[in-house]
Amino acid sequence: MASLRLTFMVVTTIVIACMHFPTTLAVTSYVVGGAKGWSMPPKPNHYEAWTEGKKFIKGDRFYWVFKEGKHNVGEVSSKEAYDTCNTTAIIPPLIEKVDGSFLFLYEAKIYYFICTIHCSKGMKIAIDIKES
Template identity: 50%
Template sequence: MAYVKLNFVVITTIMMAYMHFPTMMAATAYVFGGAYKWTLPPIPNFYKEWTKEKKFFTFDRYYIWFKKKEHTFAEVESKKAYDTCNATTALYVVDDPGGLVITLKEVGVYYFFCTLHCKEGHKVSIEVN
């Protein structure tokens, strides 16, 4: 009888874990900058601090909100371009977001900045696991 009870507990545990697996693996949605959104940072390294406690994964969604002509949103491929705020070889630059949403589909480090205010710290790098 104890053997049957043990099997029931094991099977029930496996079934419960299996049923919750899709919700544990669901993508997360982020607004770049949280409540500040995509704007000139209120303190140095604001966006670095914003990413500090977060874990980013493939297929998470990122919402970028800013007022037209006040900011831009650019992605560059290299850390050097990011560090020097060089958008010459940017993958894209958006100046009218209209509710921009991006999904990062590959593991790696992604670099984003505002071409107008990058030197003031308006930039963020995201490591996607």
Template identity: 30%
Template sequence: MAAISLSIFFLSAIGCALIGWVDAADHIVGGSTGWTIQSNATFYEEWARLRNFVVGDKLVFLFTTGVHNVVEVTESDFDACTQKAVIESHYSGPATIRLSSPGNNYFYCAVGKHCVTGQKLVVAVATDDSSTTSKLTNYSSSGGGSSPGNLIPASALLSLLLWLFMW
């Protein structure tokens, strides 16, 4: 009986691990503060630097409709806070944007002077999650920030629960 239980545990762990590899992550932009004007102009830059983004992940922008929005733009529009080549606009909050291709993706709030005051975000998207850090070319600053900590995937917790249940 113990051998069967152990076999079921290992098979479920392998299955859950494989499921975990294909699941995309949802990133709530700005964490608990959401998508809003921050007192620190580099807040979103620091937030992104602590995360890894891969193709298939989703950015969730939590904001109040009419107070903020999200526009995805080119690098030159991002740098100048202009809208000459808008890729996509989201005027209703919350907005969820799927990261569909590798490389840098540029977002900002186009309401008033929000972009100029720092409500802007660039994320470096990798093709897979093998990278260990976000690489934000030309947009990283040295500065603190807190570590997101080590997160335990739900698949690992499920495997543990299954194993405990079997015993």
């Protein structure tokens, strides 16, 4: 009987792991903005153009690469705050230095990020995360 329970537990564990396996393999890492990173955009819709054609899914990793002291990045609480560059709507923490960290975005929703210094010059990005 103990052997049957152990076998059941092992099979159940394997089934659960396999259910999550395809999603795990599909997770991707991105440097926000591509080769230019998080910098002054060459055109106003640079970051919007960077997201075009990409399918972001739950668990993807996003790296913000920027010059410390020149830029920062913070998530804002709404599309309205994003559209108006409302720096008082930042959801802590505000990332002010690059230390090799990244963000996993786990919830299927649209995330809004801005540079509080240069948002009005186009340094903002909306990242639409899908289930899979």
